[in-house]
Amino acid sequence: MEDMEKTNSIKNVIEIENVTKDYGDFKLDHISFSVPEGSVCGFIGQNGAGKTTTINLLLDVIKKDTGSIRVFGKEVGADSAALREEIGVVFDEMGFHEFMTGRDINIMMKNIYKNWDETAFFDYLKRFSLPSKKKCGSFSRGMRMKLQIAAALSHHARLLVMDEPTSGLDPIVRNEMLDIFREFVVSEDHTIFLSSHITGDLEKIADEVVFINAGRIVLAGNKDELLEKHGILKCRKEDGEKVSDSLIVHRESGSYGTEMLVNDRYAAAKLYPDAVMEPATLEEIMLHYVSGKR
């Protein structure tokens, strides 16, 4: 009863319902999902699956064709500019001009965001070992991403939206960044929506996972539940033929045996006790779902 009350009281920071965006050669097809407050939601999918389009729709950078997008309970579009005060955004590319220094960025940003916190910004620069007087064009990729994160965190945003922030970074910098994200969500009303195709990072940090493929949401839900449900079943080729199709997401057969992703590993293990059942990683789940849809 207490759990139910808790579930009901969870607010969704992002609510996307039946959203469509048609570019002709690519279509975001009736996507729906939500992101609860205080969570880290990993938005996974291969390149070109529709992650950036979804983020741009969320930020009202592009307009949706149909459907509804709500952020903090407010419909995006009507007063998006005000909503964006509460959102920190990090893109895969820095976006700031190469001739700009940390100080220049501070001057610009304090005249853009009402809640810009100069002290917090320079504290972040110090913490991330970013020189405030050096032109950011001379920064490494890791430093550029940290600069973006510093800017995104310095206006007291409640929602951090990030598009592939860890791609192209070495594992040490990636880990450092994940630590920063963890720190951000310590506060209960802080939420992260993070798109990535590096599933390893999401396995470490995400609470929720939304998986998009070719403009459609394939899976959405609690990460631990998804990992718990799915499994990799390995068996001989002839035994594999007997496995019920309703359990199989995708099957890959080799000369020695069959490997398949099943959507209910406990049921499968019970039905086929001779087969080897292994837990699936997010990457395996993603790969099998993508292959299964082809």
Next chain:
Amino acid sequence: MKGLIIKDVMCLKKQLMMFVYVLIGVLVISVMFVLSAKLGNLAAVGQDMVRSDSELSVTDVQNMAVEALVLFMLLPLAVVCDISHVFTADGKAGFYKISGAFPIPLYKRLLARYLTIFVFFGMGTLIDIVIAFVLSRLTDLITFREFLGIILSAASVMSIYSALMVFFCFVFGYGKESYAQIASLFSMAAAVILMNLRTIREIMTGVVDREQFSGWEILDFIKYKAWILILIAAFVSLLSYGASYLITERKRGVI
């Protein structure tokens, strides 16, 4: 919005430096020019031209001197009129991606770009007016009022060019600023030709004698009818803003 104007000005920092250098150069050259035209070699050349058999009147020689002087005077304005650097820098940095996520509505983001133009032109025009005031004290060739007319006319023509260029930059997209410059120049040339089609036809068909057409009428027009060009510039700027808004709203994510 102020933040975006600051960013645009930062993008034009190099141009600002060039503006200062050109300004100093122009100030020195134009002062030397007016002094020479009054007391030095240029004055002697002018007198020789009138005395010779070239059929030039005193007014013709004075007008030629004024035209040369005006060309110097317009150089600083010409430096500030090209704001395509902002588009080039934004495109190179991918700034339009992050600016779309700023808490600034589209119409304000666009307005910031136009205000940058006017801040630059305002600055260029103001400094040119100060120089004109100084020069008008040193020469009898041209009065301060005439100088003012010429500067305001030139600033209006250049702001028409800039307003058209901003519009074409949005039409063609980032990385195609040179196309936007060419399209703006063509549009302006086409407009001038269309407005003077009758005169051009009369000159071409011989209705008006080519020899009689000295071109000094144009100089008189820019000296005394600057208000017409100011009104046209205001109208074109408004039109450009409206059309750019429609384009950026349709394209989304380009500013």
